[in-house]
Amino acid sequence: MKPAQFDYADPRSVEDAVALLQQHGADAKILAGGQSLVPLLNMRLARPAVIIDVGKLRDLDYIRDDGDALVIGALTTQRSVERSELVAREHPLLAATTRYIAHPQIRNRGTFGGSIAHADPAAECPALAVALDMQITVVGPGGARVIAAADFFVTYLTTSLEQDEILTDVRVPKLTPGTGWSIQEVARRHGDFAMAGAICTLTLERGRCAAARIALFGVGAVPVRAPEAEQTIIGQEPNAALFEEAGARASAEISEPLADIHGSSEFRRHLAGVMTQRALTEAFSRAEAR
Amino acid sequence: MTAKRDVSLTVNGVAYSASVEPRMTLVDLLRGELGLTGTHVGCEHGVCGACTILLNGQAVRSCIMLAVQADGAELMTVEGLSEDGQLHPIQQAFVGQRGLQCGFCTPGFLMSVYELLQHNPAPGDDEIKEALGGELCRCTGYQSILRSVRDAAARLRGEVPAAATEGEA
Missing domain, CATH: 3.30.43.10 (Uridine Diphospho-n-acetylenolpyruvylglucosamine Reductase, domain 2)
Structure with missing residues (x-):
């Protein structure tokens, strides 16, 4: 080969x-x-x-604290993100997510910007981008423009980057106070591609869920939000039955689950619901602890 | 015919330069051009880990890297582990604990273990498994590899090595 x-x-x-x-x-x-x-x-x-x-563009290798967000240069390796003290302190969800990306030997070379530009629907970074509303900066002949994650992923391995544009950095919003988080993933082995996964954030205010985000990966052509599942819990006092219902909603609202040698579309739909339920449960417990 | 590119790099402390087609993978440069055949080629798409080497101190797959991407880099391959004919403590541990059978995957395991123990001299089993999750062995069995890594860590910490595994592995 x-x-x-x-x-x-x-x-x-x-x-x-x-x-x-x-x-x-x-x-x-x-x-x-x-x-x-x-x-x-x-x-x-x-x-x-x-x-x-673009490996010699070393000035695209950085992680910067920008107040309410971290800004990550496109060529920063996954390993640098994983090992960054700044990320560990300011963005535990980003740190935790990075450890699900492939194996250390891959993270030593793979880049944060590359993973987002590659747009594999089973990958973790694109799902995190959607969950957190990351802002993706791209540069073309006319200069720079910023694309919201929600508008970036078009379909399998396809983004809204134009042919003459290059991704240069990504702005990763920090979690607001009172927000818990979780990433849950099923893979045949740790480090393999996800068969299904969920990234959730949940914000508590006076015991009620003020905001919730659910992003699913490995279940369709792009990482997707689960808005109906989110609406199930927003405004409510979180509890186990509610998380179960949200998981069922998430499972039902996936439009086109993948089917391949590793799992049928029904199985992936089921997994997405279970991952959502577990992620919400963990995010809630973290929100309570904050 | 695409233009060849000059690549200069250091492997195991020795400087090399070569003129390569841009499409040549790093492992093919090591094995085919530099004659360093200790690094093995398995799946050739980054899954099996047999080709793992150290690039500037970090374990990477040499089959999914182009040789031109390693221009200016410092590499270490399995040939660089032993010194003056003495096996490296990691290699000694793999021998003592029967961490290899056919040995095809071993160079990749050794280099990944080397990186792990540089950062973490006393890894727990979960940490060892995470570091080696990207290395596939099809014959030895992972339990004896796990034992080997524990023993290697002990040896590098200056502790007495564990007794060699008895009998059939």
């Missing part, structure tokens, strides 16, 4: 990378950590004519 031939460029600035994208259009593919792209190249599932290796 060897990649097909391609031309190779390693730009030293975002502007040069964008110019190369403009020049080569659909024939070009950006290479960051390569943990998704190189397997596709090896198996010749992808045969781009030009590889634009």
Whole structure:
């Protein structure tokens, strides 16, 4: 298994990378950590004519505290996020989510921006982006623009990035006071692709659920919110029966669960409900403890 | 024919340079061009872990990295573990605890264990399992590998190694 031939460029600035994208259009593919792209190249599932290796854009490797959010440069590795003291202190949900991404050997190369731009619907980062309303900055020939996570994921491995745009950073909102969180995932082994997973946040005010977010992954073409399940608990006093009902709603409102060798669509629908129920239960207990 | 690129890197303290096609994977550079065949190639898409090496001190898959991406990097492969003909304590532990049978996956295990023990000299079993979750072994069985890693950690902490495993592994 060897990649097909391609031309190779390693730009030293975002502007040069964008110019190369403009020049080569659909024939070009950006290479960051390569943990998704190189397997596709090896198996010749992808045969781009030009590889634009952005690995030398080291100024896109940072994690910055920006008050109510962390800003993460696109080329920051998953491992840097996992090991960051800033992330551990300011964003425990982000830290916990990162540990579900593949294996340490993959996280050592895989990048935060790359995972979001790759848009695998079974991956954790895109689901977290949807759960937290991350703001995704992309740069094209006309300059930078910001895309909300809700508008970013279009379908399988497809985003609203234009062909001549490159993702440069992601703004990750912090959780507000009184908010608990949880990530739950079922995979055949820890580190494998999720068969189904849920990321939940739950905000308590005077004993009632003031806000809730449920994002599901591994169950469709993109990471999805479960708005009906969210509405089930918002305004209510959380309890076990409510979480069970929310799980059932989440399970029912998935429009197109995946079916593959690892699980039927019915099984994934079932798992999504169970993951939602467990995540809400844990998020609630964390919210109470805060 | 795409233009070749010059790559310079250090492997086990030795400087190498090579002119490679951009599509050449790092493991093919190591094995085919530099003759360092200790690193094994298994699945070639990042799943099995046999090709794991250290890149600037971090365990990575050399089959899903292009050689050009390693330009300027410091690499360590399984050949770099032993010193003056003496097996590294991690290797000694794998021998003593029967952490290998056919040995195909072993180079990847050893390098992942090396990275783990650099950061965490006394890992618990859960931490060992997490670090090695991305390394597949199809014949030895993971229990003896787990024993080997515990023993390796003890050896590197300067403690007396565990008794060799008796009988059939």
